[in-house]
Amino acid sequence: MSTLRHSEIAGVGHYVPSRVVTNADLTEIMETTDEWIQERTGIRERRWFEEGKDTTANMGANAARKALEMAGLQPDDVQMIVFATLSPDYFFPGSGVLLQRELGIKAPIPAFDVRNQCSGFVYALSMADQFIKTGMYDTVLVVGSEIHSSGLDKTTRGRSVSVIFGDGAGAVVMRPSTREGHGILSTHLHAQGEFAEELIVKEPGSNREGRVEYVMANELEMYPYMNGQNVFKHAVVRFPQVIKEALDQNGMQPTDIDMLIPHQANLRITQYVQQKMGLSDDKIFSNIQRYGNTTAASVPIALSEAVAEGKIKRGDLVCLAAFGSGFTWASALIKW
Ligand code: ACO
Secondary structure, eight states, X not given: OOOSOOEEEEEEEEEOOSOEEEHHXXXXXXXXXXXXXXXXXXXXXXXXXXXTTOOHHHHHHHHHHHHHHHHTOOGGGOOEEEEEOSSOSSSSSOHHHHHHHHTTOOSOOOEEEEOOGGGHHHHHHHHHHHHHHTTSOSXXXXXXXXXXXXXXXXXXXXXXXXXXXXXXXXXEEEEEOOSTTOEEEEEEEEEOGGGGGGEEOOOSOSSSSOHHHHHHHOGGGGSOEEOHHHHHHHXXXXXXXXXXXXXXXXXXXXXXXXXXXXXXXOHHHHHHHHHHHTOOGGGBOOOHHHHOBOGGGHHHHHHHHHHHTTOSOTTOEEEEEEEEXXXXXXXXXXXX
C-alpha cells in the first residue's frame, strides 16, 4: 500500500466579468453570424473584462475567495499558490505573486505560474497534488484565470479565433484527504512540442535583437493564430486517450464515470468525446454556450458550476480532461 497521502478538492469557486457579449454583438464589429458561431462552436455568448475593474490576478482572487469560503479557510491558511494562465497581467512577474498580494497573504509562501494554456489548470492541479502527497504543504490554492478579449483580433480578419475565446476565472483549494480512497486518484500529463506553432501567440518573443521594434512593426503577430482543423484532429484523439489512461490506471471503465468535466474547447469537440466514451448527457458538463473558451479557467469554472448545481455528489467519480496549445493534454481522476 502506498504511504503517500491523497489530496482532495476542499473548495471550488469561479468569477466571470459581468459584461456579456453575445454573438449578435460580434456581428456589429466583424462579418460573422450567430448561426456560424453556434454551428461550429456551440457558443452563444461570452464574457469580456471591464478595463479598470477586472484583471487576470483579481479575477483569480475573486474565484479563490469563493473556493476558500467553501473550504472554511482564510487566505492566510494558504501555503502555496499555483496560477495557470496564458494571459498574465505582466510579461513578468507572474500572476501568482499578484494573486498573493490581492488576497492580502503576508506570509512569503511560494507562488508558481504555470503556462500550459488549455491544459494549464489540470497541470497546476497535478503540481499541487504532488506537493500535498509528499507532505510538503497542506493547503494549496490552484487558480486558472484568463483575459483573452484584450488580445484578440476583433476584425473580420481574426474572426475564426476571436469568436471562440472569453474571459473568466476559476479556483480550487486542495487539502490532504481525510477519507480513505477519496480525493485525487491520479493525474496524467502530456506534451508534444512538435506542434507548438499550431496554436500560438508568437509575439512578443525574446529570440531576436530589438524585440520592441520588431513587435511595433509586426503587431499582427501578437494576435493568436490557430490551425483549427489540426487542433480539432488532435483534440478528438487526445481527449479520449488521456481519459482512458486515467481509468486504466485505476482499474475503471468509462461506465464508472459520474461526471466528465472537459476543457470547454468547442462544443463539437466535447460532443465527439462524449460519443467516443459512450457517456450519457448527464455525465458530461458543458457551459461553453455561455462563456466561450476560457482556456486555463474553463475546467475550474465548469467544475464550480457543476458542484453549485448539485451535479457532483460525495463519492462520485469525476474526471477532468484537457487538451490545448503546445500541444499539451492532461487528465485527473477524482473520487469526490
Ligand atoms: N464567422 C463566419 N465565417 C467564418 C468565421 C466566423 N467567425 N470564421 C471563419 N469563417 C469562415 C472562413 O473564412 C471560411 O470561409 P471560406 O470557406 O469562404 O474560406 C469558412 O468559414 C470555413 O473556415 P474554416 O477556418 O475552414 O472553418 P472550420 O470549419 O475549420 O471551423 C473552427 C473553424 C470552428 C475553429 C474549427 O476548425 C474547429 O472546430 N477547430 C477546433 C479548434 C478549436 O475549437 N479550438 C478551440 C480553442 S483551442 C483549444 O481549446 C484546444
